[in-house]
Amino acid sequence: MKADKFKGIFPAFYACYDDEGEVSEERTKDLCQYLYEKGVQGLYVGGSSGECIYQNLEERKATLKYVAECLKGKLTLIAHVGAPATRDSVSLAAYAAELGYDALSAIPPIYFKLPESSIYKYWTDIMDATDLPFIIYNIPQTTGYNLSMNLFKQLLENKKVIGVKNSSMPVMDIERFKAEGGEEFIVFNGPDEQYVSGRLIGADSGIGGTYAAMPELLLRAEEFVSAGKFTEARKIQRDINDIIIALCSLNGSMYSAIKEVLKLNGINIGSVRAPFEEVTGEDLDKINGIKEMIDQAILKHGCKVSAIN
Ligand SMILES: CC(=O)N[C@H](C=O)[C@@H](O)[C@H](O)[C@H](O)CO
Numbered sequence: 001m002k003a004d005k006f007k008g009i010f011p012a013f014y015a016c017y018d019d020e021g022e023v024s025e026e027r028t029k030d031l032c033q034y035l036y037e038k039g040v041q042g043l044y045v046g047g048s049s050g051e052c053i054y055q056n057l058e059e060r061k062a063t064l065k066y067v068a069e070c071l072k073g074k075l076t077l078i079a080h081v082g083a084p085a086t087r088d089s090v091s092l093a094a095y096a097a098e099l100g101y102d103a104l105s106a107i108p109p110i111y112f113k114l115p116e117s118s119i120y121k122y123w124t125d126i127m128d129a130t131d132l133p134f135i136i137y138n139i140p141q142t143t144g145y146n147l148s149m150n151l152f153k154q155l156l157e158n159k160k161v162i163g164v165k166n167s168s169m170p171v172m173d174i175e176r177f178k179a180e181g182g183e184e185f186i187v188f189n190g191p192d193e194q195y196v197s198g199r200l201i202g203a204d205s206g207i208g209g210t211y212a213a214m215p216e217l218l219l220r221a222e223e224f225v226s227a228g229k230f231t232e233a234r235k236i237q238r239d240i241n242d243i244i245i246a247l248c249s250l251n252g253s254m255y256s257a258i259k260e261v262l263k264l265n266g267i268n269i270g271s272v273r274a275p276f277e278e279v280t281g282e283d284l285d286k287i288n289g290i291k292e293m294i295d296q297a298i299l300k301h302g303c304k305v306s307a308i309n
Pocket residue numbers: 048139141142166167189190191192193207208209210244
């Protein structure tokens with residue numbers, strides 16, 4: 001197991017739609033190329049940011065396919081295959097393996113409040129479907145289930161479990177998962193607002209829903225952390241947080257705000273799917289200001305604008 005390929009900055013990939021709201025091959029590949037050129041280490045495809053819960057299986061498979069066609073062998077690709085029914089997750093997992101993804105990941109079952117035995121079975125059924133390594137996704141804010149140490153330890157007995165993406169807010173959860181998982185076990189920081197603190201307390205890497213809006217800043221934060229430059233790291237985290245708060249302060253979903261920012265960067269991946277709401281009216285005019293905040297922060301912190309050239 002080469003842990004290094006799971007180290008670094010992994011933007012959560014967005015759903016890319018055409019003007020009619022259908023998954024777009026061309027726009028999916030545009031976003032792939034854009035992020036590749038920024039120098040990120042990998043992508044987390046089809047998660048919350050991929051609007052997975054609002055897409056059908058065919059759409060999710062199409063996205064997995066377009067991303068693999070563009071970036072397989074170039075970046076580390078993690079397929080999120082969580083779905084309400086185990087059979088759909090298994091079908092997505094098998095397809096991701098066929099496409100050559102590097103790892104699978106999944107949220108726990110949603111909607112029904114199932115016992116831990118069912119959650120264990122759900123994740124294990126996904127793992128049994130392929131030879132790929134597996135990354136547990138703990139995101140209690142959206143799933144209502146917070147991974148217990150008990151179930152975590154049980155899952156660690158399966159050698160396919162190589163990591164956890166932890167999005168719960170206490171950074172101590174990251175510390176505990178790392179302590180229990182061990183040196184080789186990969187812990188991904190979930191909350192982008194706590195990237196620096198997550199890394200300091202034990203996270204190896206980060207997967208985040210806002211990274212693709214400002215990959216330069218996250219890559220730079222990582223440079224500061226790995227160089228032990230903690231004052232600089234804290235300062236860039238503050239600017240990242242101001243940007244996230246601004247992205248979340250508009251009248252539509254954060255993903256809509258981010259997609260509008262991306263449009264200003266020349267990347268049109270359409271809008272968001274209902275029930276997510278679009279940013280509209282006067283709030284749409286505020287996007288220019290957010291893009292300006294990102295550009296200013298990129299300059300201020302001496303970020304590389306492109307990894308290629
Ligand atoms: C609750 C949630 O969606 N968490 C995401 C994944 O961990 C984050 O990446 C957020 O999108 C990000 O921290 C902005 O709040």
